[in-house]
Amino acid sequence: MDDYKTHLDNLSEIRLMMQKASKFISLSGLSGVFAGLFAIIGSIGAYWYLEIFLPEAKSPLVFYSLGLKYSSILLILLWSAFILFLAVLAGIFFTTRNSRKKNLPLWDHSTKKLLFNLIIPLGTGALFIFFIVFKEYYLLILPASLIFYGLSLINAGHFTYSDVKYLGYIEIVLGFIGLLFPAFALLVWTLGFGLLHIVYGILMYYKYEK
Numbered sequence: 001m002d003d004y005k006t007h008l009d010n011l012s013e014i015r016l017m018m019q020k021a022s023k024f025i026s027l028s029g030l031s032g033v034f035a036g037l038f039a040i041i042g043s044i045g046a047y048w049y050l051e052i053f054l055p056e057a058k059s060p061l062v063f064y065s066l067g068l069k070y071s072s073i074l075l076i077l078l079w080s081a082f083i084l085f086l087a088v089l090a091g092i093f094f095t096t097r098n099s100r101k102k103n104l105p106l107w108d109h110s111t112k113k114l115l116f117n118l119i120i121p122l123g124t125g126a127l128f129i130f131f132i133v134f135k136e137y138y139l140l141i142l143p144a145s146l147i148f149y150g151l152s153l154i155n156a157g158h159f160t161y162s163d164v165k166y167l168g169y170i171e172i173v174l175g176f177i178g179l180l181f182p183a184f185a186l187l188v189w190t191l192g193f194g195l196l197h198i199v200y201g202i203l204m205y206y207k208y209e210k
Contacts (some may be wrong), residue, residue, distance in 0.1 A: 029200075033205070036194045036198035036201060039087070039189075039194040043189060043190040048081075049076070063173075118156040121155050125149065142178055142188070143177075154168035174189075
């Protein structure tokens with residue numbers, strides 16, 4: 001009986017070692033929660049700007065009907081970059097803290113694979129959105145960001161917790177909903193990047209960190 005238990009313990013230890021070697025498991029759920037909070041703050045700020053400074057628009061949710069000026073576009077892009085910076089900063093902080101807590105290396109082969117498979121779709125999406133802005137197809141900006149972000153999560157999910165892929169599937173579905181109903185694009189984006197991140201982060205935190 002003792003030998004059987006010893007073998008089970010050894011197998012569990014080997015499995016854990018293989019998981020550590022092949023997957024990035026330091027990802028913190030709290031980083032998702034804060035990313036969601038920052039996304040909600042960002043969407044509220046964007047809505048406030050469009051509502052206050054573009055009163056001629058019937059609905060600030062309908063981006064393609066705004067006739068945005070380049071100064072407005074630049075301000076919104078800078079605001080978006082600032083929100084993204086805060087989200088990334090929070091992600092680095094909580095993931096680093098989780099890595100130290102689990103006594104795992106933060107930068108190793110699995111981290112490189114995760115980032116590479118995350119950056120390729122995200123970079124493609126960023127370039128795609130740049131051309132959207134250049135061509136003034138504002139209708140596509142928010143849904144496109146959800147779709148490419150979802151593709152990035154699915155791609156990166158092979159190298160971290162599989163739960164990430166399910167988040168990616170939902171983000172893609174929300175992106176297409178935003179395309180079908182452009183009047184609600186900002187609300188759908190807030191749901192995808194804001195509320196969904198918070199729920200996902202809480203679930204991840206209690207599943208893997210508690």
